[in-house]
Amino acid sequence: MIYARKGDTWELYSRLFSVPQELIIDANPHLSHELHEGAIVFIPGYDVVTYHSQISGSLEQMAHSLSLPVEALERMNEDRLLLRLPRRLETFIVNGKQPYDxxxxxxxxxxxxxxxxxxxxxxxxxxxxxxxxxxxxxxxxxxxxxxxxxxxxxxxxxxxxxxxxxxxxxxxxxxxxxxxxxxxxxxxxxxxxxxxxxxxxVNLVLNGPSETEPHRSEVLEINGGNLDFSQWKANIRGVDLNNQFPAKWEIEQMRKIPKGPAPRDFPGVAPxxxxxxxxxxxxxxxxxxxxxxxxxxxxxxxxxxxxxxxxxxxxxxxxxxxxxxxxxxxxxxxxxxxxxxxxxxxxxxxxxxxxxxxxxxxxxxxxxxxxxxxxxxxxxxxxxxx
Structure with missing residues (x-):
């Protein structure tokens, strides 16, 4: 987050932070294309680390250590009560190697x-x-x-x-x-x-049935009383969501074995x-x-x-x-x-x-x-x- 100064442009922010200006514009839908002085502008792809202003070192030195122009730090530190330093994100936020509920x-x-x-x-x-x-x-x-x-x-x-x-x-x-x-x-x-x-x-498969009724009792009945829901494909009502669309749905209804709510394959009573x-x-x-x-x-x-x-x-x-x-x-x-x-x-x-x-x-x-x-x-x- 930075504070706009008179005469600032999207192109300037792109140059200061090395982020395409299209991304900066789209990250700020609350602003018009004409920036006004004092406007808060979000710069995508950065986190902010805040320090007390008594920290040693000048903005010039810190800008050099961060490989950023000093102008970038100046726009982030208009009040100078706290020192706000940008930190470019270079690693993933998402960890896909976990139960993903x-x-x-x-x-x-x-x-x-x-x-x-x-x-x-x-x-x-x-x-x-x-x-x-x-x-x-x-x-x-x-x-x-x-x-x-x-x-x-x-x-x-x-x-x-x-x-x-x-x-x-x-x-x-x-x-x-x-x-x-x-x-x-x-x-x-x-x-x-x-x-x-x-x-x-997904929550049912990974976390088991919730305490909410009547859904807890219903899914347990559909699953034959088994608390292992690892083979469950349907939604919480026992309807297979990928058998629910009006593309020859009647054929699937006719030939699917489950004729009522089930852990998988039941296409519902209608599309x-x-x-x-x-x-x-x-x-x-x-x-x-x-x-x-x-x-x-x-x-x-x-x-x-x-x-x-x-x-x-x-x-x-x-x-x-x-x-x-x-x-x-x-x-x-x-x-x-x-x-x-x-x-x-x-x-x-x-x-x-x-x-x-x-x-x-x-x-x-x-x-x-x-x-x-x-x-x-x-x-x-x-x-x-x-």
Missing amino acids: FAVMKQDIDDLCTYYPFIRQRTIGTSVLGQPLIELSVGRGPKKIHVNASFHANEWITTAAVMAFVNEYALRLTNDALDRSLLDYYKKVTLSIVPMVNPDG LTEPETKAMARLTEDSDFAIVVAFHTQGKEIYWGYEGFEPKEAEQIVDELAKVSGYQAVRYIDSHAGYRDWFVQKWQRPGYTIELGEGVNPLPLAQFDEIYEASRNMLLALLAVC
Whole structure:
């Protein structure tokens, strides 16, 4: 945070702090393009360390030690009662190698939006238990790409991977002054991310049932009285959220074995009955996404076709995703009613379900590094094709 002086410009702040001015402008939506004297300006990618003003050493000496112009420190220390020194963030905030429940994610989101305020967050709906369904937006481009994770509860590692990517993208945007490609992506693409579609289910898998009734008794009954919820994929009401969309939903209803609430596979009594799927459908209908990606686990496969509705360019994109990840591109599978199925059918635009990692769900955290590398490479490839 700095205090604007008369005649200051965004370009000046960019030069003083070595951060692209587009990011500084977007980090300060409360300010007009005409800066006024005394305005508080947030500089993304920096933390602030505060000392008592009696600390020895001049601003010139401190600026030299921080490799910053003395003007940068002057604008941060107008009152001189306390000495405020900027510290550039150079490491990750997000730690994906941990059980990644809703509380961990929300704290990471708040921290990322504090230090990188060009990341925008908003609530697009609420879960059955009232948890906010959060969308993050990064970028200012006309082309919109949407990414989501944790439709299925025991696939929560996908949320950790997506959040780590948001962190790395912001970190590199504010640090890689010589790498203009990332800034080009930022200017061409607006990236929409819903990192946890199913927060109630994720919390159930990782933390067990809450004390809240009637939900505690209901999930225990659905789970056969078993307190081990590691195989639970559904939302808290026992509805599989990725079998809830109106793309031949009737076929899934007819052939799925569970005819009522279950830990997995029950498509509900009708399409879009659940608050989580209603929110995702509303977001998608309102947003004009060019491409959507749904992260799941497991199998190291990329599903990209649906009933011939996929456009020609979808194959070119999936070939690039397969190339950078080593995953296998699969055009058709015998499955309906998924989020991606519905998107491809309704808009006839590229949509991808990416099955990260391999093994038995829930995948172990020992796979996180490998999963993250593949997901990051694919997301960067998607930004590049736009």
